[in-house]
Amino acid sequence: MSESGYRRVVVKLSGEALAGAEGFGLHQPVVDRIAEDLVACAGLGIELGVVVGGGNIFRGIEVSARGVSRPTGDTMGMLATVMNCLALEAAITRKGAGARTLSALAMPEVCDLYTRARALRDLAKKRIVLLGAGTGNPFFTTDTTAVLRAAELEAQAVLKATNVDGVYSADPKKDPTAKRYERLTHREALEKDLKVMDSTAFALARENRMPIIVFSMGDPGAIAAVLRGKGRATTVGE
Secondary structure: OOOOOOOOEEEOOOOOHHHHHOOOOEEEEEHHHHHHHHHHHHHHOOOEEEEEEEOOOHHHHHOOOOOOOOOHHHHHHHHHHHHHHHHHHHHHOOOOOOEEEEEEEOOOOHHHHOHHHHHHHHHEEEEEEEEOOOOOOOOOOOOHHHHHHHHHHOOOOOEEEEOOOOOEEEOOOOOOOEEEEEEHHHHHHHHOOOOOHHHHHHHHHOOOOOEEEEEOOOOHHHHHHHOOOOOOOEEEEO
């Protein structure tokens, strides 16, 4: 068990994190660094689920604004998340750890279908479980997916990776007076309309008493540092 006391967590990564400075697609050195970090976390004895966004490849909500229906656009975005999961799975496997991609959309020639029982079996076998295709439904973000899967899999927390070291009262890159929070309740995050996760994700986390730990992926080993209780982060929870 980690120094933070967690035995199982769900890590939420943005698709953009995999693109690195290139801004689009997959930047292999970054993918390898994130995979190494996840393998280090597994080495602490922590069971890991990972939800990855698809914004580095495709944004359904943007294409919907150009005339494609929202359900179709969101489905296309779900396919992008599976591509990212497969890339991470390959990188993790190259580093000698077990990994398994599970998709909320059936694509048997590509990867296994997500079920709670299958994910729990893989976690028990110490595989890093990569959770693709969101919830399998349009209109739900991968933030909501991360909280949903964490609740289903009885995880102790959701680790939300961002480009800043926690939750601020405003964008610290635009407002130098922005206040950084060490701790917030789910209710405070909702009432202050802090844009770290969407309101559906926060509401679901509050209902399930699921802590959300917000941290920066900027430094190598950031995920493991948070789980060791060393990383700089904001905890959103009751």
